[in-house]
Amino acid sequence: MEPSLRHWSAFGQKGEASATRVTASHWKHLPFETPKTVQWDRLVPFTALPKLLNGFEPAEMEDKWFIYADGPDAQGNVQVHMHRSWTGHKIVELKIQVPLNDAGEVKEEDAKITELIWESNKKNFSGSEEEAKETAQEVCHWVLDVELKS
Numbered sequence: 188m189e190p191s192l193r194h195w196s197a198f199g200q201k202g203e204a205s206a207t208r209v210t211a212s213h214w215k216h217l218p219f220e221t222p223k224t225v226q227w228d229r230l231v232p233f234t235a236l237p238k239l240l241n242g243f244e245p246a247e248m249e250d251k252w253f254i255y256a257d258g259p260d261a262q263g264n265v266q267v268h269m270h271r272s273w274t275g276h277k278i279v280e281l282k283i284q285v286p287l288n289d290a291g292e293v294k295e296e297d298a299k300i301t302e303l304i305w306e307s308n309k310k311n312f313s314g315s316e317e318e319a320k321e322t323a324q325e326v327c328h329w330v331l332d333v334e335l336k337s
């Protein structure tokens with residue numbers, strides 16, 4: 188398969204993060220069937236954090252992802268859930284630590300991805316750990332316009 192067609196098949200048309208917060212109730216979604224977890228050290232630029240938190244709601248068939256976030260909670264923990272829009276299968280989840288000030292408000296500092304969880308059931312996602320990382324990075328980049336930093 189040609190690389191550009193393979194990319195379109197996996198990621199769809201270029202997305203734009205929602206201007207308002209997308210929640211789990213906005214779209215059908217399923218939990219992981221066979222999750223695997225790995226520590227992952229990536230930074231989310233402070234200026235890009237709202238895009239991750241707001242997520243993405245698909246509007247047409249060419250939109251391949253449904254993305255929403257939970258948090259930050261009182262400790263600054265965030266989970267970003269990435270599901271295939273057609274099937275609702277959860278493919279990857281990012282665990283993120285957001286720095287908070289003493290008042291519990293988000294500081295103007297980069298957040299840190301601490302873990303990546305991915306679906307290891309081959310019927311839903313046939314990727315390895317490395318492919319799961321690449322998928323997470325490309326969904327952030329292509330769908331949300333968020334560049335993760337090493």
